[in-house]
Amino acid sequence: MTSLRVMLIGDARMAFPVAKALNQAGHRVFAGVSTSSNYLEWSRHVSGAFRHSPLEPGTDEALPVILNWLDRHPVDVIQPVSEAGSRFITRHRAAFEARARLIMPEAETVETCMNKTAMFALCETLGVALAPHRRVQDMAGLQAAAATIGYPLIVKPAVVDAELFGRKALIIADAAQLADAMPHWPDIHPELIVQKYVAGPRHSVIFSADRGRLLGAVEIKAARTHEYDGTGYTTYGVTVDPTPLVREGVEKLVAHLAYSSTGCAQFIVCPTTGEVTFMEINPRVSLGRISECAGLPHSVWGLKLATGQPVAAPADPWAVYRRGVRYVWTKGDLTLLINQVKRAQVAPGAALRRLTQIGIDALQCAHAIFDPLDPLPALGTYSNILIKRWRRHPEYQPGWVPVSGAPTPGPVRSDPDWTRSPARG
Structure with a gap:
């Protein structure tokens, strides 16, 4: 395969294996990074990077910076590697398609997949396994659906990757918990899905x-x-x-x-x-x-x-x-355990046993970010509390736009021409 220039949009954990695999296949990987990048710019598999304001929580402040960079440093292919990156490219798909090919499904497919209501209807048509559910548009409909389906149930947004009161979904055991978890209808959601709760991984x-x-x-x-x-x-x-x-x-x-x-x-x-x-x-x-x-x-x-x-x-x-x-x-395991200890949700003995298991798993499993041959991003992630002040650059801030005719933000781990020798991995 001819060596290609690939831009990754979004800087979550999913970016690391993609960057590694493509770099090892002989391609040159570039990335926009923000304050939530998990130090993707430190990876040896990334040929060049530039800074932009965060893509979360669904804002478009980064758009002019990213398009400006692409216009000055053309790439062959663009790939979203996070939830926010996928939504970001979907909102501005025409602008990105005009600059490179996209590693993502066709627009119609993406639109269908991100609409849970449409996907549930498709499952019913095709005979795909699906627990009983109801679509609701207000609190009265929610209460009626709960009475029909019965408890326990799960309430989730009708749109993929959206959140409901800060959660991906709400698991509800009874009517009292429903009243506590959803005291009012969330204005950002025109529709929710109420579904029978199936217990399991x-x-x-x-x-x-x-x-x-x-x-x-x-x-x-x-x-x-x-x-x-x-x-x-x-x-x-x-x-x-x-x-x-x-x-x-x-x-x-x-x-x-x-x-x-x-x-x-x-x-x-x-x-x-x-x-x-x-x-x-x-x-x-x-x-x-x-x-x-x-x-x-x-x-x-x-x-x-x-x-x-x-x-x-x-x-x-x-x-x-x-x-x-x-x-x-x-890090996700440790963060959950720390939060539960702070809230007294776990006994000391149980916390110690879980910490021990987390340590054993850390030694035996493939990691989301850590790679012994590419250790710097993981070191940055775990040291973030000490070094995050180094990331206080103006170009990370919402609303930052490069001045016309001025250079874009300086490269991070990159040669003057924004490239590095291919296949560093």
Whole structure:
């Protein structure tokens, strides 16, 4: 494959395995970074970086800075590598498509996947496993849906990656908890989904597909998340054999959507009853570290799909990956434990046992960010409380726009021409 210049948009944990895989494949990776970048600019797999204001919480202050950089330093391909990055490119897709090819599904596919109401209707049409649910637009509808579905239930936004009172979803045990958790209707949500709660871990399927043909897939069971009720981001996961209903659901949805690119389909699987329910499809890269370690080269496949190059995929897309590969996001585990200790939500003995297990997992698992051959980003992340003041540059601040004719923000870890020799990895 010809060496290409790739720009990563969004600087979350998902960026690190993508940068590593593409750099090792001989490509030159560039990135915009903000104060929440997890020190992506320190990675040896990033050829150059520049600063911009954060993409969260859904603002567009960074747009003129990023477009200005792209106009001055053209790239071949652009890839979103975070929730905020995906939403950001979706809002300004035409501007980015005018400058490079995108590693993401077609606009229509992204729009459908990010609409949970549309996806739930599609699941019902295709016969994909789905727990009973209701769409509601106000508190009266919410109360009626709760009475019909029964408790326990889960309340979630109708839009993928949106939050509800600061959470990805609310798990409600009874009417009293519903009144406490939702004292009023959240004005930012015109619609919510109320659904029967299926108890069990989240199973994420990381996949690559070409016009509805599944190329490769990895099923990952999330044993722990960064929220106490399991609704947050995965902090400990393991690759498992494909669950029949999950496999069937992914294949049906990918085929119907004529999906092309990488993605992440999520289901809940009850370990006692075997009940399965669809959650969502995130039309972006996710859990990249564990899928790459398990043998799915989805970062390179995504690049090939975006540039029209053939992908040599196996006959059975589910035979690609290794089972039993473990992944850990140690900082997420530690942050949850610290917060629970502060709130007296965990006994000292239990806290010590969990801390011990976190330490064991840190030694034995693939990490979200840490790589022994690329250690600086992880060192920066864990030292952030001491060095974050170094990031107080004006170009990080909302509303910062480069002066016309003036140079863009200086490169971070980059040669004067914003490049470095390819394939540093």
